[in-house]
Amino acid sequence: MSGSIAHYDVAYIGQALKENELSQVTLPASSLTECRGEIGNFTLSYQAEEELDQIQTSNVVINLPHQEELPVEGCLSLTGVGDEFLAEADGDKPLIIIQDYQELSAAALSQRGLKLALQAKSEDPAREVYYFYQAMRFMDDNDELYEEARRQEVIFLKHDLGELEISQDGEVFYSREDIELNLSGKLVVAPELKPAAEVERLARIFNITRGPEGYLQVDNVYLQPTLSGKRGLYVLGGARGPNALTYQQEEREYTLQEIKRNLIGVEELDEEERSVDDQKCVVCYTCYRVCPHGAIQRDEELNSMQIMPLACQSCNLCISRCPMGAITRSGEIEEQPQSDRQVIICENSAALAREKADSDPMAGLEVTEVPCVSTVKKEHIYQRLAGSEGDLLILGCISEACKHLTGHDRCEQVVSSAKSDLEKLDLDPERVNYQRLSPRMAADLSAYLADWKGEVLQ
């Protein structure tokens, strides 16, 4: 029983943050096997020595280092050199630091490079330090480090303004109109940063979506860049994104603050209740797969899927997708509008754009506002078309404004499937339309509706 399992405020997957007010546990990413539960009460299973073990935690932070790829084989990485490096042999040879080789490097790498250059100069002011770069990128006190390095006579050379070549044995050639350099010395190169090693497996375990480059942060729809699509699950560093390091200090601070905030108490995001009828549920995992917020799990005792109320972000996507119609929500009203011009709009985009427009572009239309257009089922579409002679327009979000990550795509699939059904039945598929909007596109909304009204009236 769960009574014997230790409960922590926060579980770190990877590296723990320095913080001493929260009770914490650290698990290596490779040991993790399962995550159940929701914010406030996650249960993590992991491989400990020979057997599986479990802990409970209120929050989870995935904090893993980026994977690094060196653009030059066999050289030293800027992230891999420690304090002892400068004291080693060859201290009389020039120190050569290269960043932005191929891709521009992140600001955090500029910071490391500048610090290394300054340290070399402070240990031996006579040592030659060359710094090849394309763009010096700023965070924290990089400005000051950069100024200081210039004062200390570190030689800065922009390599996009000349030809830079690195030979296999680590010699560096640089030529520009007025400069010709042939250097051999200690060569340190900024690596390219890639997503952390285990992110794909972790995405499966936590049932969250990955972004285009493979990071666990999809799009910043929450105005909170370290919060994943799942409440109570935070992603940092190589789990978060390519330039996570630039803001790492801020990101750590507000992640910890938000965790402390969560510990005061977390409430459900809306008052409605969603439940799965365990008699109808066939455990097909459709809802589990479509939920953008990792809010669904299997109830082992009932052998039925269950929705976790705190994790649920009320998009109703599972309801519209359940093939058995097993999921219902309180307050669900099956209304039958009879207008010949019906519009279903998402409260996150079209509804906001409507408020912004000078005059209500939807005056005279039968408007239904939904938390996410993915809520629309094919049956809804047919009911509405059957109930009147008119047309139906569904207005969803552009992908970047979609609060439910995949909701807009799901709705588009439903609409196109409904259209092809209508076609098969020899009915007019043009009676139902789908359009994407951002909350600021008031002008587009008005223009589009004007067009559509015109067409319908014809």
Place this chain on the structure above:
Amino acid sequence: MSKIAVIGGGIAGCTAAAELAAAGQQVLLVEKEDSLGGNIKNYGCKADSLCTRCNLCLVDSVFNQVRESQAIDIMYNTTVVDSLQEQGGFTLISSGDEGEKEVDDISEVVLATGHTRWSELETGTPEIFQDRRIIWASDFEDMLEQRQDQLSGQSLEFDLGFAPESAVFLQCNGSRSLQEKAQYCSRVCCGYNYRIARVLRENFPEMELSMFFIDMQEAGFLVNLSRKDLQEREIAYYNCKPLRLERGEDSLTMHYEDQKSGKMATIETDLLVLSEGIHPGPEHERWARIFNLQQTEDGFLRPIWSPEESGVYLAGTVTSPGDIATTIAKSKTMAYRLLETRKNRAEV
């Protein structure tokens, strides 16, 4: 019940106010203008065919939350001119429509009065303010906002009085320069002007576009600005700051040093768009005085004592330059710290 005063109704202040109100606190929001929004109010959506993730469209929800909240009182057209700190609280002297007033029973202060835009400082060379071919990035924002967030491919003649066939973006204007009294990098302008360049490229595919950079910066949380990216969009890249501007009848001529060849070169353009550095807000000296804060060398505010001790929490760009997402995140952090301190105090 005592209240938390939030000074400044921009995105930093509103984020803090919304978080505090959501946690059950009573908030007094003091805004010097007649509406919420601050600097962000006049910004426009900078999507081309794709969203460029400036996060602007997402901030409306924050402002709406503040307007609708029962727990937030808003005083418009009001500034705070003085503060008396007594045991365990503040009495603020506000100046507004009804003259000076004492507002007492304030438990904590969140200071979120933001920054000054370089264009508002009205310094620099006078021709900037006379020549219609030289505009600020913020003028461009106003233009987008007035056209309801899009140019729709329609000529710029409507807004500018002429239709430019080329545009040059000048970075590090108002930053990284002793003359401009800002040695620091403002960090946001690269991403900002890059997005405007993308909007122009999308709407006017024929237009010649160029950007002058000293060092190209990252463009925020989810956009990675790179030279390859500029190349793909056919935006020319100059790795320097131009040395001289010549205003001819037909066009503007920028003189710059082509560092590759070591020779002087020129580029002609119809339109020059100046980036805007983020500068310390105009009231910073007053805040430093009345709330016992320090000013950094650059003029931004820095706490002397931790906010937990002083009761004064700094949110948003009062402490350093930042983009929308960073500002929101930092502001939330401050709100949570405040809530935690209250909770700890209540437990004691």
